[in-house]
Amino acid sequence: MALFIMILRKMINNKWLELSLLFGLVLSVALASSMPIYTSAILQRMLIQEMQQLQLGSNQYPGIYWISAALSEQDKQQKPANIAETEQFLKEKERRFGIPVQNFVSERATQRYNLVPAEPDKIDINIQRSADISAIDGMESHIRLVDGRLPAKESVGGVYEALVAPEALTELGMVLNTVFIIKDASLPQPISIKPVGVFDRKDYTDIYWYNNTSSYKNSFLIDFNLFEKEFTVGGKLNVQSSYWYFALDYKLLTLASADEFLYNDQAINTFMDAHYDSHNKNAPALQTLSNYYVKETNLRKMLWSLNVPVMLMLAFYLFMVANLITERQKTEIAVLRSRGASRLQIVFSYAAEGLVLGAIAFTVGPYLGAKLTELLGASSGFLEFVQRAKLETKLSEDAFLYALTAIAASLVMTLIPVILATRVTIVGHKQQSARMQKQSFWHKFFLDIAIIGISLYGLQNYKTRVKDILSLGLKSADLRVDPLLFLIPAMFILGLGLLVLRLYPLFMKLLYKVGKRWWPPTVYTTLIQVSRSIIQYQFIMVFLIITIATGLFSASATRTINQNTTDKIRYSAGADIVMKIHWENDAPPAILFGAEGSEDDSAASEDVSDTTVSPPQKVQYSEPSFLPFTQFPGVDHAAKVFIRKDASFNKGKTSAQVELMGIDTKDFGETAWLRDKLLDHHIYDYLNLIAKNPSAILISRSIAEEYGVKVGDTITAGWQNVEPASFTVFGIIDYWPSWNPNPGAGDTVSVTTKSGTTTKVKKPMLIVGHLAYIQNNLAIEPYEVWMKLTPESSSNSVYQAVSTHGYEIESVTDAKQEQIKAIKDPFQLAINGVMTLGFIISVVVCFFGFLLYWVLSLSARTLQYGIFRAMGVSVGQLIVMLVGEQVMVSGAAILIGIMTGNLASHLFVPLFELSFDPSTQVPPFQVTFDRRDTERLYGIVTVMITIGLAVLGHIVSRIRIHQAVKLGED
Structure with missing residues (x-):
């Protein structure tokens, strides 16, 4: 206990340093714990959104879990027991999906039987009628009667009353209250059935219903309990199928409950395999969940990779602060060693301090990580935030496990300076204090050269991969994306910073020698101080270089990824909205054959094979009016664009397949989008070039x-x-709008040479000509309508206008909507959020690290400044010396950081192309810098240095000579 109190007192005596160390620990723990929190939160949001998109796209409830079993092959006596056992089993499994079950529905159906009217004179007997008898448990409370009444729950005079769907009246050619008789050789006695009511769903949004009512057009639905008693147990008809349907509340589905869902599904599959020879299942959530496990793994890897530069910066901050603490206490450590304390005891005492701070960080960090996750969720771009629904953050076991890992790693970083300091005795410490020009560890062992070499090797390796993907027409999935893709830029930044610091002392000495005859005393003193104490300043310089360069790299990487994603979408579409409108034509209807042809089909095929196949007739199209598209509200310009992908060209004896595009040059230039500098000249120059000649x-x-x-x-x-x-x-x-010049995976051709046949990659080919000339000399066929919208307009207003004018849309590509989807992609959100967070953390840590270092450095040199004041140096001159020292140390480090960050961005940001599919990344990846990011960074650096100089100037102005110059001070 006494030792613990001593440690606490020691920490209180160094409270500012300890608080700075605690600040770094809390940030490290928060950043580490935010990764699993963010992964779960963003995937949870995307899971629900994908389920909702599934519902909108297929009009099917995403929480469906539907099972069917074929019962025909089962023993008639065993069938009722088997159904009952299955029913009981599924009701038990109802509670084990991990999410609430809103409805559990059982349905039975007999085989389909031929129907004979009981009164042939009252109904058309020439119609062949066949139907099954079905029953759905609890349907009475989910229907409304369109006509007639509800059926009796028992047979009436030997006749079973039933409900029918509206479509059944037409399909079976009947009216209500018509009695039908089921006669079959397999039945012990005929069964009479009578429709007494027509039903429809009470609510079309009711998730009780798995099928539409039209699916019961060949069914008579009777009371479920009556069906069970008479047919399932009684065996009066052959029960052919049984269905069970769970309606699950998918909005409460989480990745945490996904394991329960999948385990329950596996148990149900095992049971059904053991009890039924044939069974089917429909559960849309299963495929979505399976994909999300892969997405979770990839997203977790990406988050770790994206956070590597920030983690590196925080680690260096912790090391720097721990080194400052150790430097201030080196004399104390040396005295303890000289008085018999073992190195292990000293290290344990500092480890105890670290554990105290770690315990506080572990208590606070994960909750701060949850708040950082909310910040990530609100990011729609780099340093851009929107009023989006908050991410549902939840502290999980993984978050605290990540926090413990971060604390352990941070503790190791903070103990390294202590371990090194315990190797020195009091004599060695004084010797080191007098010799400040020894080489640092990384320079002595050339770690800077090694790190740069590794990063440049990685750069060359990835450049080769991108080149192979583009030249061979591969997909990015064909080459594994290594996390080193994100690590090597951080290594390059660190290595280049250390390399510049190796050369910086030489530059200072050169600067000193060049002007030593003319330097005023203040500059002369500053140059001497910096050049002779460069080892002392290396920590703060490396720290500033890493933080500034990391911030610039994060900004450039995020801007580049966002801009290239947007450019890819806009280029691929060609314009804001691209539509294909239905054209009236005289083409004969397509003849569709089933998977299994009938004997008649086979005969017809034989007949056709014996005759000469006539060439297909040329289809005549009726072109709809184009003028309204140019007048729709919100449409700035519109253009006709004809595209024929299966065209061909000939030159002499050479022919090849090409894509032919027909345009109106003026309208196309006003409507289409193309990034600048993709062509040798502006796209307008090319359009003007061909405008005057129709061919x-x-x-x-x-x-x-x-x-x-x-x-x-x-x-x-x-x-x-x-x-x-x-x-x-x-x-x-x-390049040309909407045309991809890169070969795809299947774009290959066989080439015969003297050495044999080889496979060669075939690049796509394009011809762009005049639409009018193509229509006049080739044919008039449907073209696409490209539209450029005004900035304030919405796509919905255009769709409504198209619909109002009676146009039938066959297909549509909406670049604006695609951009919104891209922003909501979990990986895009991760990049925007993590890079934004990394930039903010870099700036905050840079400011605190800068201020902390210089305040402590100044306080340690109070004696030196006091002597200067005693020698007659004025406060103004001291401040000039301080400003000069800041310029030569902090200013130089910031300048080096800016140059390093820009160079790293130009070299390594293009590698992010591997995170996507380079074969479809058209236009090519381009590094983007936003002037706003640089202005923000420069503004923050200016504010940081100004505040730092103001604080330091205030401290210098309050130095009192009689307090600074004391006997025994040095």
Whole structure:
């Protein structure tokens, strides 16, 4: 207890340093614990959103868990017991899905029997009728009667009363209260059935219903208990199928309860396999959950990778603060060693301090991590926040486990300076104090060169991978994305910073020698102080370099990823909205055959094979009016764009398949989107080039390189069933809106050479010509409508206008909606949130580390400044010396950090292309810098240095000579 009190007193005596160390520990724990919290929170949000999208897309409730079992093959006597056992088993499993079950529905159905009217003179007997008898448990409270009444719960005079769907009246050609008789050789006696009511769903949003009422168009639905008594147990009809349906509350589904859901599903599958030869299942949530386990793994890996630079910066901050504490107490440590204390005892005493601070950080950090997670959830871009629904954060066991790991790692970092200090006795300590020009550890063993070498090797390795993906038409999934992709930029920043610091003392000595005859005393003294004590300043300089460079790299990486994602969506679409409108035509209806053809189908096929197949007739289309598209509210410009992907061109004996695009040059230029500098000239120059000549075309560079086509050449182009037309090449292009010049995975062609047959990657090819010329000389076929919207307009207003004018939309691509989806992607959210958080933490830690170091450094040199004042140096001159020292140390470190951050961004940010699919990343990945980020960083640095200088100047101005210059002080 006495030892613990002594440690507490020691910590109180160094309260500012200990508080600074605690600040770093809390931030480290919060950052580490936020990763599992964020992963769970964002995946939880995306899980629910994906379920909701599933419901909107398929009109099917996502909480469905539906099971069916075929009963025909089972023994008639064993069937009732088997059904009862299954019913009991499923009711027990109802409580083990991990989420509430809103409805549990049982349904039975007999086989389909032929129906004979009991009174043939009252109904058309020429119609072939067949139906089954079904029963749904509890349906009475979920229906409304359209006509008639509810059936009796017992047979009436040997006749079973039933409900029917509205579609059954038409399908079976009957009216209510018509009695039908089921006669079958397998039945002991005929069964009479009579429809007495027509039902419909009471509420179309009621999740009780798995099927639409139209699915019962060949069914008579009787009371469920009556069905069980007469058919399931009584065996009067063959019960062919049984269905069980759970309606689960998917909104309460979490990744934590997913294990229970999957385990319960496995248990149900095992039971059904053991009891039924044939059974089916429909559970949309299963596929979604399976995908989310993969997403969780990938997202956790990405979060760790993205946080590596920030973790590195925090580790260095902790090391720097621990080193400052140790430097101030080195004399005390040396005295303890000289008086017999073992190194282990001294290390344990500091470890006890660390454990006290770690306990506080463990108590506070995870809750701060939860708050940081909310900040991440509100981020829609780098340093951009929106009023989005808060992430549902929950402290899990993983969060506290991550917190413990962070504390353990931080404790090791803070003990390293202590372990090194315990190796020195009091004599050695005084010797070291007198010799401040020894090399640092990383410079002595050339760690800076090694780290830069490793990072540049990683850079070259990833560049080769990107090149292979693009040239071979692979997908990014074909090459594993290594977490080193995010680690090597941090290593490069650290290594380059250390390398510059190796050279910086030489620069200071050169600066000193160049002007030593002219330097005023204040500058001369500052140069001497900095050049002779460079080891003392290296920690703060490396710290500032890492924080500034990390902040710039984070800003550039996030801006680049966001901008390239947006550019990819806009380029792929070509315009804000791209629509395909239905054109009236005279094409014959397509003949669809089932998976299994009938004998008649086979015969027809044989007949066809014996005759000559006539070529398909040319389809005539009726073009709808285009003018309204240019006048819709919110539409700035609209253009007709004809695209034929299966066209071909000929030049001499050479022919190849190409994509043919027909445009109106003026409308296309006003509507389409293309990033600047993708082409040798502006896109307007190319459009103006071909505008005056109707037969002028632009060709892709792949055509020019592969087939030797040059500007001025004449080629013919067309497609099947049309007569080719002649075109003249006016220009060669590398990119064009909506066209991907990169080969896909299947773009290969076999080439025969002298050595044999080889497979060669075939690049896509494009021809751009005039739409009017193509229509006049080839054919008029449906084109796409490209629309550019005004900045304030919405897509919904355009869709409503299209619908109001009677156009039928066959397909649509909405670039704005795709961008919104991209922003909500969990990986995009992770990048925006983590990079924003990393930037903010870098700035905050940089400020506190800067201020802490210089305040402590100044207080340690109070004697030196007191002597200067006693020698007649004024306060103003001292402040000039202090400013000069700040410029040579902090200013230089900040400048080096800015240059390092920019260089790291240009070198390593393009590697983030591997996180996506480089073969579809068109336009090419481009590093983006936002001036606002740089302005923010410069503003923060300016405020930091200004506040630091104000504090330090205030401290210098209050130095009293009679207190500073004391006997025995040095």
